[in-house]
Amino acid sequence: MTSAHLGELEQFLATHPGTRFVDVFLNDLNTVERGKRIDRASLATLFARGMPLPGSMFALDVLGGTVQATGLGFDDGDADRPCLPISGTLQPVPWLEDDIAQLQVAMHEQDGQPFFGDPRQVLAAVLDQYAALELTPVIAIEYEFYFVDRERNARGMPQPPRSPLTGRREHKTQINSMLDLDAYSGILAEIDSVCRAQQVPSTTALAEYGPGQFEVNLHHSADALRACDEALRFKRIVKAVARRRGCDATFLPKPYRDMAGSGLHVHVSLLNHAGRNVFASDQPTECLQLRHAIAGVLTTLADGTAICAPGPNSFRRFRPEAYVPLHAAWSINNRGTAIRIPASDASNRRL
Numbered sequence: 001m002t003s004a005h006l007g008e009l010e011q012f013l014a015t016h017p018g019t020r021f022v023d024v025f026l027n028d029l030n031t032v033e034r035g036k037r038i039d040r041a042s043l044a045t046l047f048a049r050g051m052p053l054p055g056s057m058f059a060l061d062v063l064g065g066t067v068q069a070t071g072l073g074f075d076d077g078d079a080d081r082p083c084l085p086i087s088g089t090l091q092p093v094p095w096l097e098d099d100i101a102q103l104q105v106a107m108h109e110q111d112g113q114p115f116f117g118d119p120r121q122v123l124a125a126v127l128d129q130y131a132a133l134e135l136t137p138v139i140a141i142e143y144e145f146y147f148v149d150r151e152r153n154a155r156g157m158p159q160p161p162r163s164p165l166t167g168r169r170e171h172k173t174q175i176n177s178m179l180d181l182d183a184y185s186g187i188l189a190e191i192d193s194v195c196r197a198q199q200v201p202s203t204t205a206l207a208e209y210g211p212g213q214f215e216v217n218l219h220h221s222a223d224a225l226r227a228c229d230e231a232l233r234f235k236r237i238v239k240a241v242a243r244r245r246g247c248d249a250t251f252l253p254k255p256y257r258d259m260a261g262s263g264l265h266v267h268v269s270l271l272n273h274a275g276r277n278v279f280a281s282d283q284p285t286e287c288l289q290l291r292h293a294i295a296g297v298l299t300t301l302a303d304g305t306a307i308c309a310p311g312p313n314s315f316r317r318f319r320p321e322a323y324v325p326l327h328a329a330w331s332i333n334n335r336g337t338a339i340r341i342p343a344s345d346a347s348n349r350r351l
Contacts, residue, residue, distance in 0.1 A: 013040070021040065021101070022039075023035065024036055024037070025105070026107060028057055053083050054072075054078045054080055055072045058107070070117070085104075095194065106118055134272060139266060140220035144263050146212050146213045146255055148248050148249070157256075158255050160211040164184060173210060176206055184214070188214065199230070200218065201221075202218055203218065203219050210260040251264075254314075261322065267350050278290075284349055290341070293351060301328045
């Protein structure tokens with residue numbers, strides 16, 4: 001245990017003396033949380049040596065079955081690997097009892113090296129390549145999601161919840177509707193409150209096209225690992241608060257056949273060693289660094305789609321005139337393309 005980790009642990013327990021249990025988890029490739037609940041007395045050992053979890057946590061399909069072709073199931077005896085705390089992620093859990101906290105961890109090999117199957121470790125290796133070029137990615141994440149009724153319709157399919165404002169079950173809505181924001185103001189306010197308690201930098205919220213569908217933006221960060229840790233905490237927060245409020249929340253790309261799908265937008269810019277945005281330009285079409293970045297993303301877009309759209313439900317969202325990209329193309333201020341350069345001032349130029 002480093003002195004920094006020890007100080008973080010001691011400070012948290014001093015601030016939250018009633019903590020009895022900690023939910024320790026990582027997110028699998030489908031972003032499902034996997035882990036254990038440990039007692040307070042076990043925290044020091046976890047911070048010192050980690051918590052064992054099988055590497056097959058990163059070989060699970062969305063139904064929780066191990067994909068044996070990965071070699072992480074029977075082939076290696078479902079071997080455990082140590083999972084070590086991620087700094088800054090020991091947080092209270094406001095939607096549970098006051099004596100429960102949570103902690104995110106990352107998986108390592110027995111010799112302390114990063115575990116190849118943990119996507120957080122993959123990202124860390126990518127960031128090392130940027131650092132070698134004296135570049136730092138700045139990212140911001142925007143999530144879209146639906147609140148859905150816990151009861152299914154007569155066909156067993158999801159249905160919108162009854163509006164907290166009108167009591168009606170809406171089946172259509174209007175983009176950026178302030179009325180819809182008013183209707184769900186209570187649950188959105190609680191989500192924001194929990195985000196603040198867990199140091200998740202949520203900013204703006206807007207009503208999307210579907211009934212009970214919203215987008216929430218997270219503040220940009222020059223620490224991509226931290227931004228992704230926060231994004232995973234955000235998903236957990238939204239689902240947990242929704243349950244407290246008597247409904248469910250889903251980030252499925254296409255929960256309804258005839259309603260808008262939900263996407264995930266990732267804003268990316270690059271800082272050089274002097275802290276300047278290398279994409280900054282009054283004429284983005286003339287910025288070589290920006291055009292090179294666009295070309296690189298377009299070149300790898302097919303491979304990236306296997307990660308960003310991993311299942312059949314993802315592809316149900318791919319249809320014309322739905323603000324979903326169907327071609328490897330880019331644009332300035334056009335939401336219909338795979339890569340968009342948003343309208344902004346030069347210093348905030350980004351993909």
